[in-house]
Amino acid sequence: MSKTEIKQVRCAIYTRKSTNEGVNEDFTSLDSQRESAENYIASQKNQGWIALAESYNDYGFTGANMERPGLEKLLKDIKDGRIDCVVVYKVDRLSRSLLDFTSLLNMFEQHNVTFVSITQHFNTNSSMGRLTLNILLSFAQFEREIISERTRDKIAGARKRGKFTGGNPALGYDYDFKSKKLTINTKEASLIIKIFKLYIKERSLLSTANKLNEQGYQTKIHVRKGKIAGGVPFNKLNLDYILRNVLYIGKVKYKDELFEGEQDPIISDDLFNTVQEALNERRTVQRKKWAKTGGGLLSKIFRCEHCNAAMVYNYSYKKNYKYRYYMCHRVTKSGFDSCPTKTIAAQNCENTILDCLQKICDDQRLKLEEWTAYTDExxxxxxxxxxxxxxxxxxxxxxxxxxxxxxxxxxFKINLKQGRVYRPREEEKTNKQPHIRLLLLLAHQVQTMIKEDPTKDLKTIASWLNMNYSRICDIITLTLLSPAIQEEIICSDDERLLKVPEYKMRTILRELHWGKQLEKWHALLHKYSAVRASDSALLTS
Known part of the structure; x- marks a missing residue:
């Protein structure tokens, strides 16, 4: 009587460790996991189990997601039909996410692959086994979330004590592994001071970046996972990050709060605050400009092929004309020399592309008589x-x-750079009025309306003016300013009034005493009259 032939079960052993701790040791955690799995497979030899020699290891990868080279290699071999059974030391070695694990099990079932955890005995072929597996995995996911919460709390506590919590040191600092603190890199610190002072002079991120690049300066070089990163030219993004980094004044930021840091400051608070005010004022102007732009006809669909970057719609005024144009997004970050396209006149570009569309598309809405009847939106x-x-x-x-x-x-072989078409201004302003003067006059007008007709309230007036209630409340508080300040705002021809932003008036309104309001007002005007002198002093210091 012949013996029944036993079917061979090809077993793949998967191992994982979340950290790189002990990676250079002779016998690592992964070796321990594999040895235990091999012993278990050997005990099932009478069932036809054999351990595949191929290694499926992930050292230093989290189980919270499936982006792991060892796991990807395992899944590929399963799809290729090379594996019959997956063996792990514990369930959480394969995944700590219930959702990911469920998708893995479904994939195993589709390819007739069984799953075994050698320290948690269950059979995935039965409903009870799958229930047990899901319960175990739920606890694994819960444990991972608890560890994440503890890690976040630990980092928060360290930040509040001013400690460096990891990552790449900022330009100007090096990490001292003995003291576990940031120490000043003298050569890079001098560059940081130069950057801050240069921005005060240029008042433009792009111009400052170009000046630094012309002098051969680059960002800090880091070694990340054995690969060199950084050491690239300056642009608007990395320069803005440097100029807003509170590390350089000896502070540490956690969420929206600042704490005293353990590192020594590189620049003074006065220099840092001067730069912040300049950055914020420029950002306010840009936001107002973009809010009024409304977008061009080709916004979001027009791209520069050379840079594979968006062509961003913008405009500017000069004399009696409004210059509408599209600019390559790379130019806004790295300057005009970075892209051959640079800018394209919007009107000429839009008309040309519309002509091309009328040739290849039979949509009736593109016909000239129909098209001219539509609004820009x-x-x-x-x-x-x-x-x-x-x-x-x-x-x-x-x-x-x-x-x-x-x-x-x-x-279409067409050169969009040839010819320019400009759109004249719809309204030409002959005399520019200070923004705070217009707001103050509006506040008095609203106050008069309420006095003349007490039945009218602020909400009603806000709806008439097409404003929200909180905005009209902000404006009317300007009537609480000192009469002397109000008289100067309305009657004075002082050009400094053109520079005073609305948010600066809020700090003056916090003072209830008119005398103190006047002191802050005169200090504010003096600041705008002496801004160039203070810049020169900072640059020569």
């Missing part, structure tokens, strides 16, 4: 409903258009 909506993307290559002047409902790419 309606035109943008129509354009985005038809066009997927428009590329422009300035090196070999070519327009490429991809439609949403047509897989074909249409090309």
């Amino acid at each position: 309606q035109k943008r909506e129509i354009m985005r409903s038809i066009v997927q993307v428009v590329y422009y290559d300035a090196v070999d002047p070519t327009i490429k258009i991809k439609l949403i409902k047509d897989p074909q790419t249409y090309q």
Whole structure:
């Protein structure tokens, strides 16, 4: 009588450790996990189990997600039909996420692969085994979340005590592994001081970045996972990060709070605060400008092919004309020398692309008699409903258009840089009035309306003026200013009033005494009259 042939079960052993601790030891945690799994498989030899020689290891990878090279290799071999059983030391070695683990089990079932944890005995082929597995995994996920919470609390406590909590040291500092503190890098610290003073002089992130790049300066070089990172030219983004970093005044930021840091400061508080005010004023102006822009006809669908970057719509005023244009986003970060496209006159560009669309698309809305009847907003909506993307290559002047409902790419040999069409201003301002004067006059007008007709309230007036209630309340508080300040705002021809932003008046309004309000007001005006002198003093110091 012949013996029944035993089917061979090819077992893949998966091992994982969350940290790199002990990676250089002769016998690591992964070796221990594999040895235990091999012993278990050997005990099942009579069932036909054999351990595959292939290693599926992940050292220093979290179990919270599936982005692990060892796991990806395991899944690929399962799909290729090379594995019959997956063996792990514990369930949480494969995954600590219930959602990820469920998807892995479904994938195992689709390829007839069983799953075994050698320290937690269950059978995934039965409903009770799967229930037990899900319960165990739920506790594994709970444990991971508890560890995450403890880690966050520990980092928060360290930040509040001013400690460095890891990551790459900022430009100007090095990490001392003995004291576990940030120490000043003298050479880089001098560059930090230069950057802050240069920005005060230039008053532009892009201009400051270009000046630094011309002198051969670069960002800090780091070694990350054996690879060199950093050492790139300055641009608006990394420069803005440096100029707003409170590390340089000896502080540490946690959420929205500042704490005294253990590191020594590189620059003075006065220099840092001067830069912050300049950055905030410029940001306020940019936000107001973008709020009024409304977007161009090709916004969000127009791209520079050379840089693979968006062509951003913008405009500027000069004399009696409004200059509308599209600018490559790379230019806004790295300067005009970084892109051959640079800027394109908007009117000429939009008309040219509209002509191209009328040739390749039979949408009736693009016909001239229909198109001119639409508002700008309606035109943008129509354009985005038809066009997927428009590329422009300035090196070999070519327009490429991809439609949403047509897989074909249409090309036109047209140079958009030739010719400029400008749109005249709809209203030309002859005398520019200070913004705070207009707000104060509006506040008095609202106050008069309420006095003349007590039945009117602020909410009613706000709806008439197309404002929200909180905004009208902010404006009317300007009537609480000292009469002397109000008289100066309304009657004075002082050009410094043009520079005073509304938010600066809020600090003056916190003072209830008119005399103290006057002191702060005169200090504010003096600041704007002496700003150039203070800049020169900082640059020569």
